[in-house]
Amino acid sequence: MPELPEVEITRRGLEPHLTGRRVAGVTVRNPNLRWPVAPELSARLPGRLVRGVSRRGKYLLVDCSGGWLILHLGMSGSLRILPAASPPGKHDHFDLALDDGTLLRLRDPRRFGAVLWTETDALRHPLLAGLGIEPLSPEFGGDWIYRQTRARTASIKQVLMDGRVVAGVGNIYANEALFRAGIRPQTPARRIGRKRYGILADAVRETLRLAIAAGGSTLRDFVGSDGAPGYFQQQYGVYGRAGLPCPHCGRPIAEVRQGQRSTCYCPRCQT
Template identity: 55%
Template sequence: MPELPEVETTRRGIAPALLERRVVEVIVRERRLRWPIPASLESVLPGQIVRRIERRAKYILIRFDAGTLILHLGMSGSLRVLKSDVRPELHDHWDIRMDTGMLLRFHDPRRFGSLHWTEFDPRLHPLLVKLAPEPLTQRFDGEYLFRLTRKRAVAIKQFIMNSQAVVGVGNIYASEALFRARIAPRRAARRISRTQAHLLARAIKDVLTEAIKIGGTTLRDYVNAEGTPGYFRQRLFVYERAGELCRVCKSPVKRFVQGQRSTYWCPACQH
């Protein structure tokens, strides 16, 4: 999926077309996402006005007076703002039509995305309530990371991808942050030094912030609300660069599998 920068780019992209606008119709073509789309949506949403659009981890929260839509893009999901007369294509699973003649359209070939509705505080929703701090806040820093990693035997790469440790760091930015912090991805979390914890927290913040600035990373499916890709791919140091030369030391970038996910790293730079 889209990781935090792509979700944030999407959030910012859809907001102008939706804020303070009224929903006129919800059209669901395929209810079978990761969880079935609630049957109540088509009756609950029309007439409601979008009040705020927020992000928590990789979830986008669309707040109305009556409740909140909680949506996730999964691995291949994207949201676009289009004119209401644009014909849906394969894998365009739902639309929310606004009173402006525009619509919000969800496209997701793999259907790992999801859409929930809650009338309660969305931060207390079962999917959100146990999430770790946001990486781009002060609560997440080197001391936090150092403290949390003590006694953890799991590899540091899997640790920073665990949403109960820190949210928003997916497979691309985990490899990239570890490269920037010069930490080997297989190192046990409890074996990173305090200095390394500080470097890693800094690297995570930096890589996510830089990626947001240029609209995220597009590998395959991802497009922003205007349908255009993100350009951070050109700035990747290791991800999907196995066999190519390290941009820092010119030795070959390596790939291996960790927890069923590809990890990319430079064995010469990272220890």
């Protein structure tokens, strides 16, 4: 579930609880996530000062003074701050105990998420090194996407979802941004010009900004670090709305598949 807005909501919620604290302990209840949780975590983390929490794409980076805890929420993960000794549920696979007695807890029913540890620069980790531009950074704009897409035969939606090009945009927000921009998702990326890419870049930024402001999207299991759901799904224009009227023109929203993912769009407003 979690795309960039949900990860950013999580980051903002965690930061004040983690920054300046020391790690008191680590509990791994089920190490079988996307990659096995490294056993050395339990030895390497306790005692470290948490300096801050940042985000790269959909990855959360916890700066642990000489090492980085890299967290990914996969499809169904969520992170919460809880009181000491909170009883774990069935899918609560990982806890970080802090020196004030609180817990950072990962819940992830599908276990597509990840808990990684590195003692070199987190941004050089193999999983992060190849990530594309941050869509909320000042460098991201129409010109940038235009230059990136000249040799791409893939559709614009698949390019938006390609983390090596743009980091953090997943299926929901790719659908929504293309609707906002009035661009048909199947359009070959190389056939879109500079001007339309300017509109698309603005649409991506605005879609992400609005989603963050709404606390992200809660479709089934996402909650923020305080347990609160997001409400952006109430503002969806097309995602999950196949057959329902387009909010602009009233015509039915269409659904197709692209790269084994569902694409929703308005055949009239998106050309």
